[in-house]
Every structure is written in structure tokens, then in C-alpha cells.
Amino acid sequence: MTHCLNVCFLLAIVAQQPDKPRQPAPLPDMPAFKQPGAEIVSLDRNNNIWIDKNSKGRRVIVRAAVCRQEAILEEFMCLKNSKEHESIVAADIVPRVFHTALLAAGAEPGSPAKYDPEFQPPTGEKLEITVEWKENGKVKRAKAQDWMRDVRTKKPPSFEFVFAGSQEIKNPVTGEMYYLGNEGDLISVTNFAGSIIDLAARSSTVDEERLFETFTERIPPLDTEVFVILKPVGGKKAKTKDGG
Numbered sequence: 001m002t003h004c005l006n007v008c009f010l011l012a013i014v015a016q017q018p019d020k021p022r023q024p025a026p027l028p029d030m031p032a033f034k035q036p037g038a039e040i041v042s043l044d045r046n047n048n049i050w051i052d053k054n055s056k057g058r059r060v061i062v063r064a065a066v067c068r069q070e071a072i073l074e075e076f077m078c079l080k081n082s083k084e085h086e087s088i089v090a091a092d093i094v095p096r097v098f099h100t101a102l103l104a105a106g107a108e109p110g111s112p113a114k115y116d117p118e119f120q121p122p123t124g125e126k127l128e129i130t131v132e133w134k135e136n137g138k139v140k141r142a143k144a145q146d147w148m149r150d151v152r153t154k155k156p157p158s159f160e161f162v163f164a165g166s167q168e169i170k171n172p173v174t175g176e177m178y179y180l181g182n183e184g185d186l187i188s189v190t191n192f193a194g195s196i197i198d199l200a201a202r203s204s205t206v207d208e209e210r211l212f213e214t215f216t217e218r219i220p221p222l223d224t225e226v227f228v229i230l231k232p233v234g235g236k237k238a239k240t241k242d243g244g
Contacts, residue, residue, distance in 0.1 A: 024042065025042065025047045027040060027050075028063070028227065030132055030134075030139065030227055031132065031139060031141075032052075032061055032132050032227050032229050033050075033052075033061070035052065035054040035055070035056060035059075036054060036055045036056070037054050037055035038052055038053075038054040039052070039053045039054065040052045040053075040061075043097055043101055044093060044094060044097055046092060046093075047063070048062065048063040048064075048091060048092055048093050049061070049062050049063070049091075049093045049097060049098060049101060050062075051101050051104055051105055057106075057231065057232075057234070058104070058105040058106050058231075058232070059105060059229055059230060059231045060098075060101045060102055060105050060229075060230040060231075061227055061228070061229050061230075062077070062091050062093060062098070062227070062228040062230070063091065063092075063225065063226075063227055064077055064089040064090060064091040064225075064226050064227075064228050065089060065090060065091075065223050065224065065225055065226065066088065066089055066219060066220055066221065066222050066223060066224045066226060067084040067087055067088070067089060067090040067222065068084065068085065068086070068087060068088055068214060068222075069214060069216050069219045069221075069222060070214050070216045071085065071086050071087070071088075071213065071214050072086065072151070072212075072213050073086055073087065073088070073148060073189050073190070073212045073213055073214065074086040074087065074185075074188065074189065074190045074192075075087035075088075075184070075185060075186065075187060075188050075189060075190075076088055076089070076129075076144050076147070076148065076187040076188070076189055077089045077090065077091055077186045077187040077228055078090050078091075078184045078185070078186055079091065079092075079093070079095060079182075079183075079184035079186055080092040080093075082183065082184025083184050083185075088147055088148070088214060088219060089131075089226055089228065091186060091228070093186075095166075095179065095181035095182050095184075095186065095196060096179060096181065096182075098181075098186060098196060099165065099166065099181060099196055102127075102163055102196075102197075102230065102232070105230070105231075105232055106232050106234060107124075107125045107127065107163045107230075107232035108124065108125040108163065108232075109124050109125070109163050109164065109165025110122065110123030110124030110125070110162060110163065110164055110165060111123050111124070111164060111165065111167070112164045112165070112166065112167060112191070112192065112193050112194065112195050112198060113164075113191035113192075113193070113195075113198065113202075119202060121191070121200055121201060121202055122162055122164040122191060122195065122198040122199070122200060123162060123164065123200075124162035124163035124164050124165060124197075125162065125163045125232050125233065125234075126160050126161070126162055126200075126232075126233040127160075127161045127162065127163055127197060127230050127231065127232055127233065128143075128161075128230070128231045128233055129143070129144040129161050129187065129197075129228065129229070129230050129231075130142065130143055130144065130228075130229045130231075131143075131144060131147065131226050131227065131228055131229070132226065132227045132229060133220055133224055133225065133226040133227070134225075135220050135224070140220075142218065143156075144161070144187070144228070145157055145158075145159070146215065146218055147214065147215055147218055147219050148189065148212045148213065148214060148215055149212065149213060149214075149215045150211060150212060151211060151212065151213050152211075156215065157189075157199075157201075157211075157212060159199040159200060159201045160199070160200050161187065161197050161198070161199055161200075162197065162198060162199070162200050163196070163197055163232070164195050164196065164197060164198045165196065166179065166180050166181035166185070166194050166195060166196045167179075167180055167193065167194065168180070180193055180194025181194055181195075181196045182194075185198075187228075189203060189211075189212045190203045190211075190212075191203050197230075
């Protein structure tokens with residue numbers, strides 16, 4: 001699957017190239033783009049996803065926007081025009097390119113949560129996820145976990161995000177392969193079969209049993225532009241937790 005996604009990524013980049021050379025768009029004026037020795041490349045036509053190789057390692061940076069300040073959550077970040085009603089931020093990107101950017105940053109995918117014959121939490125390399133934004137002219141930064149809280153304790157969760165990697169399934173009628181990440185589960189906080197990134201915990205998708213909600217007072221206003229920064233934590237595996 002990794003090889004296939006790398007090929008798809010390269011084809012996507014080639015397809016996006018214009019007939020004539022164009023000047024690269026200027027990088028956003030944010031600290032995320034000013035790491036020492038940064039080598040930053042935009043991966044899509046809209047300049048909404050970048051890969052950064054700098055002196056401290058590799059990162060993926062995604063431009064997104066706040067879509068909810070108050071909700072019971074299924075996602076931290078969803079695909080634009082998919083699950084905004086139960087997500088905090090939404091990103092206008094191609095899920096396959098997001099997946100392959102994580103591979104290019106050195107993240108090792110695992111697998112989404114499994115339920116048969118018994119529950120197994122999602123696996124994969126641990127990812128540190130932070131958000132950066134401007135509010136009243138000042139740059140602010142927070143861990144992704146700080147924007148959500150456990151519905152029972154009202155405290156930020158202690159779970160860790162992992163690169164589950166989504167999966168491809170075959171259409172039983174056409175025989176074509178379909179990438180489940182296209183459903184919009186970019187950074188999940190409930191266990192979906194198509195989650196590209198998920199939490200290393202058991203977190204039900206049943207409405208009445210969902211475990212996490214927005215930490216409303218910590219989230220900037222709707223439509224605020226944010227940059228989601230994802231850094232693989234090389235050699236470290238997330239501890240799995242049973243959320244309920």
C-alpha cells in the first residue's frame with residue numbers, strides 16, 4: 001500500500017504542474033515556516049499542505065480553518081465539506097496527498113481500529129500535533145489535545161495520536177480499489193475504519209458513547225485560519241488506552 005500511495009502522490013504532483021513554470025507562492029508569515037534550516041515544499045495547487053525538512057527533523061504542515069467551537073467530536077480535523085458539524089477544523093486538501101506527506105516525513109503507518117474477533121485499538125507511529133494561529137495580531141500555539149476535553153472529566157485527554165494509515169477496500173461490483181480516507185476522517189478522535197490518523201484508545205462512534213467534546217473557550221473564532229503541524233516521533237510508539 002505504501003508503494004501505491006507514493007506512486008499516486010507522484011502522479012498527483014505531476015498532474016498539478018502548469019504548462020508554464022510559475023513562481024512558488026510565498027510562505028505564510030508564521031513561526032511554523034521559520035524553523036532553522038527549513039526546506040519547505042508545497043504539495044498542492046492551493047498551497048494548503050507542505051512538507052518541511054529542517055534541522056530538527058521532518059514535519060507536515062496543513063492549512064485549515066476552525067469550523068466548530070461547540071460540538072461532540074468525531075474528528076479533530078476533517079476534510080472540507082464532509083464532517084464539519086462534529087470536527088474542530090476542516091482542511092481543503094487531498095487525503096491521499098496528506099497520507100503520502102506523512103510517509104515522506106518518515107511516519108510509519110499502522111492500522112485502523114479492529115473489532116473482529118475483539119477490539120484492537122489503532123496502531124502506528126506516534127505523532128505530535130500542534131496548532132498555530134493568529135488572534136488579535138498575536139501568534140498563538142497549542143497542542144491539538146488542548147482544544148478538546150473528555151466529556152466525563154472535563155479535562156484535556158491524555159491520549160496520543162497515531163498514524164493509522166486508513167485502508168483501501170475493493171468494490172465488490174466493479175473490482176476497483178477505494179481509499180477510505182476520502183470519506184474525510186483526517187485526524188479522528190473516534191475509531192473509524194478509514195481514519196488516516198486516530199487516537200490510541202477505544203473511542204466509540206456511537207453518538208451516545210462518544211468520549212470527547214470541544215474545549216470551547218480555548219478555540220479561536222469560527223473561520224480562523226490555523227496551521228496544523230504534524231511531527232512523527234521517531235522510534236516511539238503510542239501507549240494504547242481503553243477509553244470506555
